[in-house]
Amino acid sequence: MSAVGGAAGPVLQVEDLRVRFQRRGEVATHAVDGVSFAVAPGETVGLVGESGCGKSVTSLATMGLLPKRGVHVSGSVKLDGEELLGAGDRTLRKLRGKDMAMVFQDPLSSLNPTVTIGTQVVEVLAEHRGMKGDAARREAEDLLDRVGIPDPRRRLGEYPHQLSGGMRQRALIAMSLACSPRLLIADEPTTALDVTIQAQILELLRDLVQGSGTALVMITHDLGVVAGLCDRVHVMYAGRIIETAERRDLFARPRHPYTGGLLASVPRLDGGRGAPLTPIRGSARDTIPWTQGCAFAPRCDVALDDCLVEVSGSEVELADDGAGRQLRCRHPLTPAVPTAGAHP
Amino acid sequence: MTEPLLRVEGLQVHFPIKRGVFVDRTVGHVKAVDGVDLTIDRGTTYGLVGESGCGKSTLGRAILRLEEPTAGQVWFDGVDVASLRPEPLRHMRRRMQMVFQDPLGSLDPRQDVESLLAEPLKAHGLGGSGAEIAKRLRELLDSVGLPAAALRRYPHEFSGGQRQRIGIARAITVEPDLLIADEPVSALDVSVQAQVVNLLEELQERLGLTYLVIAHDLAVVRHISDVVGVMYLGSLVEQAPADALYETPLHPYTRALMSAVPVPDPVVEDARERILLSGDLPSPANPPSGCRFHTRCPWRQETRCDDEVPVLRELAPGHLVSCHWAEDVRDGVLQPRSAEQVAATQGVAVAATGTEAGSDGFVGGVDEPISYH
Ligand SMILES: Nc1ncnc2c1ncn2[C@@H]1O[C@H](COP(=O)(O)OP(=O)(O)OP(=O)(O)O)[C@@H](O)[C@H]1O
Ligand SMILES: Nc1ncnc2c1ncn2[C@@H]1O[C@H](COP(=O)(O)OP(=O)(O)OP(=O)(O)O)[C@@H](O)[C@H]1O
Ligand code: SF4
Ligand code: SF4
Ligand SMILES: [Mg+2]
Ligand SMILES: [Mg+2]
Numbered sequence: 271m272s273a274v275g276g277a278a279g280p281v282l283q284v285e286d287l288r289v290r291f292q293r294r295g296e297v298a299t300h301a302v303d304g305v306s307f308a309v310a311p312g313e314t315v316g317l318v319g320e321s322g323c324g325k326s327v328t329s330l331a332t333m334g335l336l337p338k339r340g341v342h343v344s345g346s347v348k349l350d351g352e353e354l355l356g357a358g359d360r361t362l363r364k365l366r367g368k369d370m371a372m373v374f375q376d377p378l379s380s381l382n383p384t385v386t387i388g389t390q391v392v393e394v395l396a397e398h399r400g401m402k403g404d405a406a407r408r409e410a411e412d413l414l415d416r417v418g419i420p421d422p423r424r425r426l427g428e429y430p431h432q433l434s435g436g437m438r439q440r441a442l443i444a445m446s447l448a449c450s451p452r453l454l455i456a457d458e459p460t461t462a463l464d465v466t467i468q469a470q471i472l473e474l475l476r477d478l479v480q481g482s483g484t485a486l487v488m489i490t491h492d493l494g495v496v497a498g499l500c501d502r503v504h505v506m507y508a509g510r511i512i513e514t515a516e517r518r519d520l521f522a523r524p525r526h527p528y529t530g531g532l533l534a535s536v537p538r539l540d541g542g543r544g545a546p547l548t549p550i551r552g553s554a555r556d557t558i559p560w561t562q563g564c565a566f567a568p569r570c571d572v573a574l575d576d577c578l579v580e581v582s583g584s585e586v587e588l589a590d591d592g593a594g595r596q597l598r599c600r601h602p603l604t605p606a607v608p609t610a611g612a613h614p
Numbered sequence: 615m616t617e618p619l620l621r622v623e624g625l626q627v628h629f630p631i632k633r634g635v636f637v638d639r640t641v642g643h644v645k646a647v648d649g650v651d652l653t654i655d656r657g658t659t660y661g662l663v664g665e666s667g668c669g670k671s672t673l674g675r676a677i678l679r680l681e682e683p684t685a686g687q688v689w690f691d692g693v694d695v696a697s698l699r700p701e702p703l704r705h706m707r708r709r710m711q712m713v714f715q716d717p718l719g720s721l722d723p724r725q726d727v728e729s730l731l732a733e734p735l736k737a738h739g740l741g742g743s744g745a746e747i748a749k750r751l752r753e754l755l756d757s758v759g760l761p762a763a764a765l766r767r768y769p770h771e772f773s774g775g776q777r778q779r780i781g782i783a784r785a786i787t788v789e790p791d792l793l794i795a796d797e798p799v800s801a802l803d804v805s806v807q808a809q810v811v812n813l814l815e816e817l818q819e820r821l822g823l824t825y826l827v828i829a830h831d832l833a834v835v836r837h838i839s840d841v842v843g844v845m846y847l848g849s850l851v852e853q854a855p856a857d858a859l860y861e862t863p864l865h866p867y868t869r870a871l872m873s874a875v876p877v878p879d880p881v882v883e884d885a886r887e888r889i890l891l892s893g894d895l896p897s898p899a900n901p902p903s904g905c906r907f908h909t910r911c912p913w914r915q916e917t918r919c920d921d922e923v924p925v926l927r928e929l930a931p932g933h934l935v936s937c938h939w940a941e942d943v944r945d946g947v948l949q950p951r952s953a954e955q956v957a958a959t960q961g962v963a964v965a966a967t968g969t970e971a972g973s974d975g976f977v978g979g980v981d982e983p984i985s986y987h
Contacts, residue, residue, distance in 0.1 A: 321774075420892070465875050466874045466891045468874065468876075469874035470890055494878045498880070521881075532804055534808075536878050537833045537837035538878065539836055546815075547811055549805055549809040550805035551809075553775050
C-alpha cells in the first residue's frame, strides 16, 4: 500500500480505516469502509469526492476527533510510526497542535469567540513550545505576518468576529503553523471563501509544504484545487477509495468511470460555451452497499452484470493498476478515453 | 433591434445603517448596489459574477422589486416597473420568477410537491380545473426530469439536485419570460450541478426563456452565459460577450478573478501565472474613493485611480470596462506590480507559481490555448 515515502518513511500511514456510526434502533452507516493511504514529508495528498463520501469522517478519525458514543473505529492510523487509534485522550491532545493540526471549512467553529486572536495564538505557543510573555507575543505577530495578515499587531488584539472569513482562515493556519506540525489536514479550507482569497490561502499552503516539509492532506470536492495542489489523489465514493493516481496521471487518464464522470461534469473556465456537459446520472444517494456490488453501479454507464456480487461471487477490490495507481473497477475506461475535462 | 426584455438604468440600493439606543439614527449607508446599468435581450442569458457581498443578490432582488431601489429604473418588456399599480405589478411578477440556491429550504416541509407546484398557479389564477392542474403538473415534472410519483412526496425525501429541479419547476409553472437564478447550482455536487446546468439550457431552448444567472463560479457562468457582467463593490466593472470577457479580460479585477479560478487540469495549473490580490473586499459602507478597486489593484497609477471615479466605456463592440487605464493594461504598456514593489506600496502581490510562463501568460485570463491529445 505504501507506495509513497522515501527513506524517511511516511508521516501518516492509514491502514484499513473503518468508521461505523450506530445509533440505537437505527441501521449502522459505514461512513468509512476500509480506507488506506500514506503521506510522505512535504507531500500533498488529496482526498476528493462528492458530499457524504466520507472525506471528513476519515480526517476526523485520523485526528481522533470523532465522538466516542455510537461510533466504532477500526484499522490503524500511524503518525511517524506511532499508533494513534486507541491512544489515550491525553496523548492525542498533546499530538494535536504540536505534531498534527487540522484546518476546517468554517474557521469560526474552531476559534474561541470570546478570546482575542492574540491570546489564542499565544496559548498554543505556551502549551506546545513553552513560550511566554513578550517572546510569545512577538512570535505570534511573526506568525500572523507569515500568513499574510496585514497589520498583525492590531489583529492580535481583535476577536474572531472582527476578522473576515479569509482572515480567520489565515489566523487558523497561523495557529496550526505555530508548532510546525509534521502533518496538516485541511478539510475544505477554501470552500467558503471567494476565489481571490482562495488563491491566497492555496498559495500559503503551497509555501508551507515546500518550506517546512509538512505533510498535507487536502480534502476538497473541487477538482481544480486538486489539479493545482496535490501530488497524489485518492478519489472516494461511498466510503471507499475507488481510484488513486499521481495528479497528472489521474487527470490525463482517469480510469474509473466515476472519476471520468466527474471530469466530464465540470465546466472549465477555459472551455467554450455550448459544449454540453456530460453529467453522471442520479446522485450520490443512488448507491448500493459494497457488499452487494460496486456502489457506483446504479449510476455507471459501463456497468455489466459482473459488477454485482450476486453474479461474480466477489466484491470489487481495490487493486494495483500500473505504476503508482490503484483502481476499484471491473471495466475501467480505456486509456484512449478523452483526457481531463475533454470538451474541445 | 427590438426592445430588450429587461433594461436596468442607474439602479441603486442603499441600506441605511442604524445606530442608537432609543431613537434609530441613520449613521451611514451600505451601498449594496450603486448605479448599475444593464440590458438583457430576449432568449439570452446574462451571467453576473463577483465576490461575496458585492451586491449580486441585492441587484437581482431589486429587479424583481423584492427590494425597493433607492434610485434608478427597471423596464420590463418596455414598461417601467415602478410606474405599475398593484394589479398590473402582480401580473408582471408572474412573468419574472426567481430560483434560489436551495429553493425548498425556505418552504413548508409539510407541503408535498403537488401543493408546492400548484400554489403559484392558483396564486396567479391560472390552471383551471383540478384535472387540468394535475395534467399540467405532470408535464412540468416531466420537463424537469422527475417522475409523476414525485408529486406525492415531500421536499426532505429528495436529494439536493432533485430539490433544485422542483425549484425550477415551481418557477416555470406560471410560464414566466425571465428567470432570475441566484446561485442555482452552488450547493450541488459537481455531477449533479452539470445535470441542472443542462436542464436550464434545455428549458431555455424549449421555452424561449431569458435568464439572469447570478453565481460566484466563473466557469459555470462562462458555460451558460451569452453576456457576463463582473461586479465589484456595488458596481459593474466590466461587461462583455462571454467569450470576449474570458479571452480578453480588460479590467484588472476581472483579470485577477480569472487567474484565481482553479482549472481541473494540472498541465494548465502548473503553467499559470496568478495575480494574487492583497487583502479583502473593502466595506460597501465605506467604499474607497475614486476607482473602488484601487486599494487592491496591481496596476494602480499615481494619477486618477485614487480620486477619479472611472465610468464604463466601450472599448470593443459590447465590451464595456470601467478602468482609466484599460487600454494600457490591455496593451501591456502598464505592468502589474511585482511582489517586491508591492510590499513597499500597498501590499499587492503578483506571484507566479509553477513552471515558467511567458511574461504575457496571464493575458488570456487562463493562459495560452491548450491542446489535448
Ligand atoms: N456524527 C455522525 N453520525 C452519523 N453519521 C454521520 C456522522 N458524521 C458523518 N456521518 C455520515 O457519514 C458519511 C460521510 O460523511 P462525511 O462528513 O465524511 O462526508 P464528506 O465526504 O466530508 O462530505 P462533504 O463533502 O459534504 O463534507 C455521511 O453519510 C454522513 O451522513
Ligand atoms: N437587508 C439588508 N440590510 C443591510 N445590508 C444588506 C442587506 N442585504 C444585503 N446587505 C449588504 O449589501 C451588500 C451586498 O449584499 P448581497 O447579498 O447583494 O451580496 P452578494 O453579491 O449576493 O453576495 P454573496 O455572493 O455572498 O451572496 C453586503 O454588504 C450585504 O451585507
Ligand atoms: S465496477 Fe462496474 S459498476 Fe463499478 S465503476 Fe466499474 S464498471 Fe462501473
Ligand atoms: S482605474 Fe486604476 S485602480 Fe482602477 S482598475 Fe484601473 S488601474 Fe486599477
Ligand atoms: Mg466534509
Ligand atoms: Mg448572494
